[in-house]
Amino acid sequence: MVVHLHRAPRTDLLADSLGELLSVPSGDPFATEVVVVPARGVERWLSQRLSHRLGAAAGRADGICAGVDFRSPWSLFAEVAGTGDEDPWAPESLTWPVLAAIDASLDEPWARSLAVHLGHGDTTEEGVRRRGRRLALARRLAQLFAAYADQRPAVVADWSAGRDTDGLGSEIAEDLAWQPPLWRAVAELVGGPTPVERQAQTVARLKQAPGEFELPERVSLFGHTRLSVTDIELVAALGEHRDVHLWLPHPSEALWEALAGLNGTAARTADRSHDAVGHPLLATLGRDTRELQRSLNEFSVDAISKDGLDKLDHRGSGLLGWLQDDIRGNTVGEAAQRVLEPGDRSIQVHACHGGERQVEVLREVLLGLLEDDPTLEPRDVLVMCPDIETFAPLIEAGFGLGEMTGETGHPGHRLRVKLADRSLTRTNPLLEVATRLLELAGGRAGVSDVLDLAHLDPVRRRFGLNDDALEQLEDWAKDAGIRWGFDAEHREPFGLETYVANTWRFGMDRILTGVAMSEDSATWLDTTLPLDDVGSGSVELAGKFAELVDRLKDVTDELAGVHPLAHWLKVIEEGVAALTSVSTNDEWQSGQVTRELSRVRDAAAGQKVEELRLPDVRALLGARLAGRATRANFRTGTLTVSTLVPMRSVPHRVVCLLGIDDGVFPRVGITDGDDLLARDPQTGERDPRSEDRQLFLDALLAATETLVVTYTGANEYSGQPRPPAVPLGELLDTLDATAVTADGKPVSEAVTIRHPLQLFDQRNLTPGALVTGHSFSFDKAAAAGAIAALSDRVEPPDLLPAPLAPQQTGDVTLEELLGFYRAPVRAFFRDRLDLALPRDDDPLSDALPVELDGLGQWSVGDRLLHDLLAGMSEEQATQQEWRRGVLPPKWLGWRILTDVITKAKPIAAEALRVRHAGISTGQARAVDVEVDLGDGRRLTGTVPQVFGDRLAPVTYSRLGARQRIESWVQLVALAAADEDRPWSAWTLGRPANSRSRTPFGLSQLGPLDHTAIDMLRDLVRLRDRGLTAPVPLPLKTSFAYARQRRTQAGIDDALYKAGWEWNDSRYEGEESDVEQVRAWGAKSAIPGLGDPPEPGEEFDGETSRFGALSMRVWSPLLNAEQGSW
Template sequence: MQSQDLRQTCGIIVRMNTHDASQLPVFDPTGDESGLVIYRASRLEALLAPLRDLLAATAAQDPLQPQTVLAAHPGMKQWLTGALARQMGAQGIVANLQVLLPSSWIGKLALDQLGEHAVSLPRWQRQHLRWSLDQWLGDAAQIQGLDDPRIATFLDPQLPEGERARRRYQLADRLAGLYSRYLVYRPDWLQAWAGGQHRYATAGQGDSQWAATESRLLAPLWQHAVKHLGSHRAQLLAKLEQRLQSQSLAPQPALHVFGLSHLAPAELAILRAYARHGLVALYLPDPCRDYWGVLEAGDASLWRQQEDSLIAAAEGGDWWRPARHELLARWGRLGQHFFSSLLEGEVREDVRHWQDDETPATANRLTRLQQSIRHLDESLLCPSDDLASEQQDVSLRIHLAHTPQRELEILRDAMLDARARGIEPGQMLVMAPDMQRYLPLLPALFGEPGNPNERLPYHSADVSMSATHPLYGAFLRLLGLPGSRLEVTEVLDILAIPEVARRFGLDDSALERLTEILAQSRVAWSLDARHRASFAVPACAEHGFAWAMDRMIAGYLGSDAGGDAITAWQLPDGTEMLPLAHLDASDAAALGALDALLQQVQKMLSLSDSSLPTSEWVQYFQALCEALLCVDTRDGAAEDAWQALRQVIAGLRNEPAVAGLDPVLHFRVAVDWLKAALQAVPERQPFLLGGVTFSGMVPQRAIPFRFIAVLGLNEGEFPRSSEDGGLDLMRRLRRRGDRDLRQDDRYLFLETLMSARSQLHLSYLGEAVKDGTPRNPAAPLAELMAVLEQADGACSAAMKNAAPWRVKHPLQPFDRRYFDGSDVRLFSYQAAFAGLHQKPAEMAQAQMQAKNPPEDTLALSAFNAYWRDPAKQLLAGRIRLSLEALEDDRLSGEEPGDDALSWQDSIAQRLLFEEVLADPAWRGDVMPDWLRLDGRLPVGQLGIEAWYQERELILYLAGCLRDQGVLADNLQKQRLVIDLDVPLETGSLRISGQVRDLLQHPSGGWQLLTFLRPVQDDKGEWKDQKLRFDKRCRIFIDYLVTRLSLPQEVPLYCTLTWAQQDKWIASLHQADALYRSGELPRERLEARLAWLVEAWLAAPAHPRRYFPRTSWAAWEAMQKDGGDGVLIAKAIANAWDGFGGGERDYSPGYTRLLAGDETFAPGTPAFTELCDFTRALAAQLEYFMEPEA
């Protein structure tokens, strides 16, 4: 077939000049222009020149007649149009070119050749067929032969109506999906089933379960469908092929097919038949230079027979054939079957691009890998013996990260580095098996999508409809309400959605006020007692929204009373209610919005167990949107999203209408359909909009980019697997050429590897965040890593051990290793983190700058916050890196459920100063109404026990305070305004703020009150807490700023809510007496305060030298046995990462984030710095912290 004589007979002359990029057969206008011609190249863009030239050679004489090009997929279609235009050059144009997908072209051809036969096809499409199947499964007994017992079990009449309806729809959808595949890959089965042969596919099979699936489910149901729906796609394709095989058909225009890697047998047969009457040119991306439809040497027909035997013997499992290249054998089956099938029929010409014969003199890692596949020679992958050069090679790296966010942070630095090397964002592609996981993180790390001013402008493609505009997410939140616990945070989140807030006229201040009201009301979850009971818990009203709304309305109506002195209401039914305090007319809008939302939730709950026709559901959901959502009419994107949402809702009616149905659906089925519609990827979604493209794996397959990244290559997530519930006969009875999802993904991975032109960035979650446990990569990535390791081993043992392509990343983006140059593969473009790891000379300069901050005022609250929680103050307070979303919510979706109140919820302080200290006889026999009815306590006996616990605590604290001079006649707490100038080495700094909880002391002067909650031991006795550094520093700072702000002669005492006589507090009082007598100069106190201020200012340059619990443990160990280093190290280790969790693991994670992988191992700089600072801090408290004997 490749002979020169045959080429001339066919009217084709192949240009054999190796300098001609296209090697294009030249057509004689008077000759035969039919037949199948194949062009192959391992680089997709190399196929553009043949396409360009052949389009010119086969152009019709009529300039108005369009030429047809078939593109493999929508992404390829968009890329091809632009790439072909660039191929034409500055003076060329691409005009009158019709670029279609293969299925669209076949449909158009069928309509042209068969006319009326294409009319009934829509009813066989999956989205329409499932509604017919759903109707028939609802009355399965009426379908002859449909008696699979699994159907009766799955659709058990004893199930709740909603669950049964949902199962029936899910089964119908799955069966529709199977039949859709069979229409393409098993038309012979369908023909046999329609003719009554119900044991056709499994004839001769010994497995009775599969035989029953065919004969008692799939075959009779299909026969019933054909009887009611008429002709289908498989019949249409058979008729079309028969029509095209006719000798009487007129010559057809040339057809160009670009970028295919697979074609179903029936569709390939259509192309072959068309090629009898017109030229069909296939432009195929082929990873190998040589023919590899048969990887082993030998006869092709014999290979196909052996492959068929292996498939049959595997009985639905996988099979293995050794080959000349490990990766092609594991990844290439889909393409191997396709290229093998192409040559089963007549091929007029098969041309390989000359460029695939080239072998570059020097090659980076990516090029070596591609060349080894292209030449079927694994030895080409062997690296050079220069380890430094291999580590610097960025062309192919596999990155191990801890979290999806870290994957994106690592990717961002790699992309910025690539841009610095001349790769523009438009030449970058980022893919992932599950891109939906990464989409919410993109704005925080890459900025606003579509903004050309970002360092890496980007857009997202192949994303679900719900991810394209917040309006869809808002509607999905509403759909989920009937099945939710209706927690208070969830309701607030919904009201804060811009479209919902706009509907009710809520601004930020109104939402903030509503948050305060809900916090005060102590609502937790549930609409009312009945809703609560649906979750199998007692049906009590407390802590539900109905209970809270009653309190709010009562408080609003009785707002004239004002203050906290609101008394309980006795209702006619004998129940009691405590109105909510501090409500007035300004709260009406916020309360009205909350009530309106709850009314809609109530209505949705009442409908949640109902069944209605789809037309009525459409009316309800559209009315729900009108009631709760309102878009900004000035925002074009929002208006488009609003119209699209209405169209999606209308689709619930329109989709079954194609099948002539208006089915009665249960609420759960209607909601499931709407959710699936919004979470699906729209058919018409733009690709390649400029900038970096983020997309799923499939839409961009085989398209070349200079930089390609694939994230989330985790075990179990890629290759993807399909679930069929044991119904898919194709999984058991496979054939050569079938499209299997797992093999499709493997070939997709191969195409991705071959499509990267300059850099391939692969990443997966390689370690667990909590304990660093290794995690496995996806199987194709693991196979690639094994081949790379083998190549390294062939080079040298040192290269194998180094694995320069494998990059294990630290947990935190500001880890020291990104900045110290110890590993060229670890780098960062985040300048904000670089200051944490400056060299000594730079550190000194940073400290000097820190001592002269641009602001000359220090807030007392921020000052105290650092000594209490240094990691949070540095990250959230200084560089605005917040973990607020991980912190315990101010509003909790959990009602009180413990017999002890938290210190924040404790009413001890209020009762102490309102009742107990003023009344020595107080015993708490009667619980106050404001406590009994305001929701602070658990319901029932737990609430009573919590009161008893709190009462004991109050009595203990009262005794402690009375012993220290807090008496009935001095209970009025005062505040002292602080405006203090603190002299520093390089100037001065002003501290401003307030010191609260000052009380007059019985002997004169003031006492500074500090509340510390004691703990109970196993015997129920109260024990005072340890005064670690966090508490001591706060007391010390408040004492210093108060002492320096008061007149020198006024005494100042420190009063704590505990019973012990603390030496440190006593020394504090002694120092105060010395100060008042003049023996302790003011400058000494100012120097102590200045030292703490300077430490605060220098903290960003020394972020890991102070952690309160760990530093205190170190200090305690320093006081024992002469400060033995082993004991100090052990104490630090136990406090930092002890059994059950240490300070490093404090929620929400600021400490771990700041410390990174630091363990404070003995001898490390971090260990030394922490110990040195601990000693220095203790020295500054020498008057107030005497070492224990």
């Protein structure tokens, strides 16, 4: 029996030869064939490929791949070594003996560096923090020890024998001198043979007692580009008494022959194998295959087969064919003899503005390829991406939305796409819940973090939360003042244990007491002020919210302190169960969580793990809860998107590499300072960056017709150029040496398309602008956008081509009239178009307030003012305000509160005086009004805050246009309803500006004469007109204009004054109101200045519609005003 080495530049050639081999049964026709594959993607592809050969009728591909046991390398070698799933030297199991050995050795002189790193004996806060590193350190060292045993076994062999060397005959570096004694301590705790001893025993048994192993007479290892020295040793031993077939994809037969004389390991710095390489890409990208050959040459390989070389298609034309032929020949051809055809797109490189644009470009490229070649199907295309989790949502948005977009949408949405080998957290949300719990534990429990957890589907299902409910929870949390911390005790580590405001307990108490009490009752329970916004229909939701927060607090409380491993795993599993629910179809998700936690528990079986802290558990469970690769979605007949690992050597007609960005690919490795192998790496030892380079080479060779590469070639915000990833840059340089162009332009430039930033750029739609012969984009919407962009710029059309038909006249309520004059344009959108334009809401904040903006201070002042007017004492009012959770803590809040109450008290005092002057009791009444407007119409409503014959509204706002117009409309309604009473309006607020000599502002309107009914009818007529089209009457701007005109100022002077209210300056002007922008355009001039007054709107001396309307509305008010303006 021998080890048969089969080589071919492509895995399809190897697969066909494997099929021929397996079609001839070995000694037992019923024996199962064992085929070891490096990844699931290769397994799926290989099984399908073999089904075309095994059991197929002559000349037909209708067979079936049966009787073949596909295994991973780990499972085969574990079976041979007799370790199964319980290998004590596997990194996951080894973590616990390493942890125990560390804990037992911290007082040893050789462990001084470990003791310092872990805060041993340090009672300070820093020492406590450092002790949370224990398990993370143990896991890392367990992985290092396992790597030593696998890749450089001489290291652990020497250490076990008491020789503290680097495995190469030299003494170990002084800063790593603690590792050999730690290894010996670990080996003593594990007991039994070390990995090196076990390897030697296994090799001996394979050679001397092959019958002890339940393996068939024939074993195949397919598609590997890297095997460690210990793996090769086991393969060689297995071949002593069995036929072992090693199916090796190797890019170049010529290179293999050139390296035939090299064998054994060598220092990587001394390895001169690249001197024998004739092709630059084999030199820069193919180190893994060269080192694998060097390792294999050390062992006896008795039969070498060059499979399928005679079947290889040496196309000799086309850029991709030339490049691949050169690589296989280990040489660079005569570039001058190869002229790149203008339409040759066999290699395409697309430089884009960011990841989203890369996906859009890839979509157009694939559609173009499918359009040009009717024989090409989505299953013939493979898309590989080094960072699939980043690109996955972009791919899902760019493809496969055909059901939503229909026939009119982008044709790319009708392509079915499967994302393969994603992490389980993307398919099992329960794992994400477990991860969130570990993040929340030990953290601040910020309001955004907790509500984000509530948005996860399993949590929503458990507590019955729909979108409206979640929106209500967010509103409650904001109104109740919740910021972070479950309660005051939870804040103790942050030094705020005496401050309960803005905690979850504080806010939930407000919400729950709001179920039974009203804020208007001016009562509170201890520190709890009822929240007003909890109606009787929301009682159940408030209870669910409280239950969610209480359960979450209980779980996170248990995820604290120092506990055994069993406690941590139990709390996580029970916490996930308490907070989530899944449907019957998704019950597998719960089972997955249980299995993952059970694997951790099993790995620590037999170990005494008593002292673990939260950082230890986060380190232990972080990678596992992040999930492993999902079930295989490879070769399903749809377009497959995966990482580079599982499918990189599987041939496809089209291979696309997405996201080959500088800094992302190859992986940026950070050398572990404790890694002995990294100090003097040897050939055959693992290097992530070399692995990624080999992946790139394998993918390049797997493309049989077209290779497409996309990368970020420019910053999507600044447009600054960015270089390609280094391997891609090397490919472009090689293309310049592979062929030439007819016009003398470098080939790298000819194959690279630098895409514009936007989809609708005209270059995407112009034939020949980006690709030869046709336009690049298939996007109809982008085409429409490009046409629009090329058209002459025109002024945006008016909101309405003509005014709407007047509404059917009917009764008008006083509130409708007030709503119109508070914001005429907004009233048009709201009352006529039934449209509320979106506004930016303040986002939830996790930070305690340390200051209040102007609106925040106004809210505090307005509440305090009305509390004082309601008869509260200053102490009661301020205490009630403290209990809202709005104010910053301690003296920061007292400073604001003192300033606000100082401004509110004189306003309240004057308001009480004015109200008592109107009626001795000072008690307000509401007056119902009903006015005949003529033509069968009436105005009805209720005017509040009436004291005798005096309307006396009070506000904490600065007295301005809004306050005046509200009082004016109500006063006119009162006077029109009862003409015999001397109605007046006394409006109080803060002074209009800081230069005022009085601490309050006062506007006194009336009494009015018997013309009030005419003024009311005029106000209603203007509202009727304002509901057919927006009227140019911005409130503050028109008031400033009219007020200035009343002082006999000219129109220009009045417009200058009005401009201060309209235009943005230090503060936003009315031009930035969303309704004004929608009605008149962004950054428009004051509306109505260029239009003459319409019939019925005229006013003496005013030539513009804006001026006429301003004076018609404000002039009667200003004439009636007797205040201090």
